[in-house]
Amino acid sequence: MDSFDYKKFYNEVGQMNGWDFSRLSVIVEDALWNFWSEVSSRCKAGDILLDIGTGGGEALLRMTDAALLLIGIDHSEAMIHTANRNRERSGRSNIRFLPMEASKLGFPDRFFQVISCRHSEFNAAEVARVLADDGVFLTQQVGESDKCNLAQAFGRGQSGNAKRGTLMERYAAELKEAGFRQIDCRQYDAVEYYATAEDLIFLLKHTPIIPGFGQTESDFQTLHRFIAEHQTPKGIQTNADRFMIIAYK
Numbered sequence: 001m002d003s004f005d006y007k008k009f010y011n012e013v014g015q016m017n018g019w020d021f022s023r024l025s026v027i028v029e030d031a032l033w034n035f036w037s038e039v040s041s042r043c044k045a046g047d048i049l050l051d052i053g054t055g056g057g058e059a060l061l062r063m064t065d066a067a068l069l070l071i072g073i074d075h076s077e078a079m080i081h082t083a084n085r086n087r088e089r090s091g092r093s094n095i096r097f098l099p100m101e102a103s104k105l106g107f108p109d110r111f112f113q114v115i116s117c118r119h120s121e122f123n124a125a126e127v128a129r130v131l132a133d134d135g136v137f138l139t140q141q142v143g144e145s146d147k148c149n150l151a152q153a154f155g156r157g158q159s160g161n162a163k164r165g166t167l168m169e170r171y172a173a174e175l176k177e178a179g180f181r182q183i184d185c186r187q188y189d190a191v192e193y194y195a196t197a198e199d200l201i202f203l204l205k206h207t208p209i210i211p212g213f214g215q216t217e218s219d220f221q222t223l224h225r226f227i228a229e230h231q232t233p234k235g236i237q238t239n240a241d242r243f244m245i246i247a248y249k
Contacts, residue, residue, distance in 0.1 A: 020055075021203070024194070025196065025235075026192055028240060036059050036118075038138055038246070040063050048069045049066070049112060050115045051115075051116045053075075054079070056079055057072050069096070104123075114137075114138075115137045116139070118140045132249070134249065137248075143159075144165070151209075153226045156211060157209065158208045158210075182247070189240070190242070196236075
């Protein structure tokens with residue numbers, strides 16, 4: 001999927017669903033961390049936190065007690081519309097959602113103590129500029145081996161044929177060049193079990209795991225075969241390849 005198609009897809013998901021996958025029934029085994037717990041544990045009561053690529057703001061709204069002020073940004077106007085609707089429903093007053101490109105952050109230098117970015121692109125130089133001295137940046141990203149059995153079954157996937165760890169190494173190098181003094185990298189490849197075919201279809205329709213999923217009837221024939229081959233007593237088996245970088249300025 002090229003960048004234009006991805007933006008269109010992401011906007012459509014933002015209007016329909018935001019970035020909320022809490023409705024999915026899925027078991028994850030051997031995940032080595034919870035990203036938002038990692039972010040929350042590094043926040044102090046008086047901190048200002050920035051979340052890049054916040055989607056519908058669902059995760060940020062669950063951790064409003066962690067910091068004094070939380071600001072979520074996203075390049076998608078549709079996602080921000082959904083995020084503000086979610087904020088109004090929550091009644092939380094210490095959170096803001098703004099449309100903004102990650103490549104040009106409209107904030108003063110050294111404004112934030114904590115910056116997070118989950119499954120979204122970021123600009124290392126801009127993160128370094130708006131992060132306070134001794135601040136921390138945390139990002140979790142999807143690894144190249146994610147949903148490898150699905151990509152094999154469909155003959156296409158969001159990472160192509162890239163070697164595992166390629167993106168992590170690139171991001172770590174960019175953060176080092178931007179001046180971060182300590183960069184810690186972690187990886188895991190967890191087993192996932194989706195309870196029903198409907199759970200898996202929802203995931204595939206609302207993420208770019210299989211680019212263009214559902215546009216042809218053959219996709220559902222392939223999915224039917226995939227489920228038959230990977231059905232287990234725990235659910236439909238696949239994997240979640242994730243990496244996290246924690247960078248200290």
